[in-house]
Amino acid sequence: MSIKILAIGDIHLGRKPSRLPHALHQRAHTLSPQAAWEQTIALAIRESVNIVVMVGDVVESDSDYFEALPIVQKGVSALAKHGIPVLMICGNHDAKTLPEVAQFVDQATLLGEGERWQSHPHSTPEGEITFWGWSFAQNHYANSPLETLPAQRNHGLNIGLLHCDRDQSSGYAPVTSNALKNANMDVWLLGHVHQPDSLNGASPSGYLGTLCGLDAGEHGPRGPWIMEIEAGQVVGMTHRPLAPIRWERITIDVDGVATQAEARQRVTRALQALADHLKQSADRPEVVGLRLRYHGACDLSDTDLEAITGKTSTELMGLPGLPEVEYFIDRLEFDLQPTLDLTQLAQRQDQPGLLAQYLLQLDQPAENPARQRLLEQAMTALADDPRHQDWSQIDSTPPQPEQVATWLRLSGQRALRAMLEQQAG
Known part of the structure; x- marks a missing residue:
């Protein structure tokens, strides 16, 4: 008989999907994280899971407390009626809110409150499982929580629950992949990053992703994961994209x-x-x-x-x-x-010819000196005038050279067509 753990990533109760067309505005609540949460509760009951774990950012913000509280209460109560316990930790979004919610949800256990690691043993017919959790107490935490993780592990399977920023320098509990690997956990279930990792193998470690895609930037399947354990070993990790x-x-x-x-x-x-x-x-x-x-x-x-x-x-x-x-x-x-011969156009001694030369440079290998100079000039211009309309769709984070090359190529192709059409007219 296998043991099933249902693992839930960032939920962000209180948020609604953005960029919906007008035709969906009245249905926004049925496409929200709340709807995904309700479907997840039904899945947990239907699959007869043994325990449910949540890895932070259950609630979007402090202002969503009164909206989130009855939603969490109803879901956890339904699980409790089927003998399914719930473990959770705080993320950076709900560092203040989730502990208050937990006070009114008796059937759920909040781990690691006060930014202190806490273990929670769970006995099963397949052996002992110990969950280790750490929770945010503020919206930011500049150090690695792994620095204070106890070295000793319990007998059986040890599973870490952590909301963190992996391999990034940030104020959101930064950790490194090597530190996670060397922490002597059998499994790491992570929250914070909304893109889910590929969680495979006998020792899965990575991000669960959001329960429901919150905007167009969160493309791909979204939903909870079901981990199966037999004889004290992880034998399966299945993503259920029910968003x-x-x-x-x-x-x-x-x-x-x-x-x-x-x-x-x-x-x-x-x-x-x-x-x-x-x-x-x-x-x-x-x-x-x-x-x-x-x-x-x-x-x-x-x-x-x-x-x-x-x-x-x-x-x-x-x-x-x-x-x-x-x-x-x-x-x-x-x-x-353009379905044009750029090589032929580049022989011309006019503006379209010069632009064709630049476009040909962009098609050269990345190590080509002329291509590198062109990209450096473009990135300098972008840094000096980030609000220029040609760059309005690029993220606010500094773009990578190949991203700039793509936008230069697109803008250049459009400009070349416009020049040739103007000359032909």
Whole structure:
């Protein structure tokens, strides 16, 4: 008989998904972290798990206390009726709020309060399991919590629960991968980073990810994990992507496409491929938010390609091949190359010729000196004027050279087309 542990990453009760089209505004609560939490409780009961653990940021902020309290109470109470205990730790978002919530949720145990490691033994037919937890007491913690982790481990399986920033210099409990590896834990279940890791093997260690995608930046499957233990060993770690909304990014190859009909067929095939992928899982979202990226050498303009998807940016459509799942397009992105001979254009002694030379430089290997100088100049200009409209969609964090190269290539291709069209007109 295997032991099942249901592990939940960051929930952020109180938040609603952002960037929803108007058609979904009245349904936002059914696509929220609360809805994902309720489905997770039902899954835990249905799967007869032995224990549920949560690794911080259960609540979004102090102002969400009164919204979150009855939600947590109801879920934990339902688990308690089926004999399923709950362990949790505080993250940086709910360092103040979760301890207050825990005072009114008798069936849940908060570990590591006051930024002190706390162990919690749990006896099972498959052997002893000890959970080790550490909780934030403030919104920031500049040191590694592993510095105060006791060296001694209990008999049986030892599982660490920690909300932290791995391999980053930050004020959110920074730790290193090596320190985690050397901490003598059998398993590390981590919170804070919203992108889930691939948790495989007999000694999984990594981020559980958010329970529900909170915005378009959190693409891919989201949901809880079920860990199975037999004879004191982890034998399985299964991700259950039951979040009601899922965000995905799809690249449409438009190389050689000459008409809107051809491009529409490629979009349709990509949507059907997504539907086929979703069919493989028993856990399907209600809604999918998509970012479509058109990539390749194509004579169609951005406007031509925008017209293909039409109303899907403001309305919901049934996914081709899986119509019960609705989708909308959150954003269109374009990485188009002109179907022009850049080598020939670069021979010209005019502005299009000079621009063609720069575009050819961007296609050179990363170690090419001319390419490096071009990127250095662009990054300097970007640092001097970060609000320039050409760079408005780049994240506020300093971009990497290849990210700058992509944007230069995109802007340059558009400018080259505009120059040639102006000359032809």
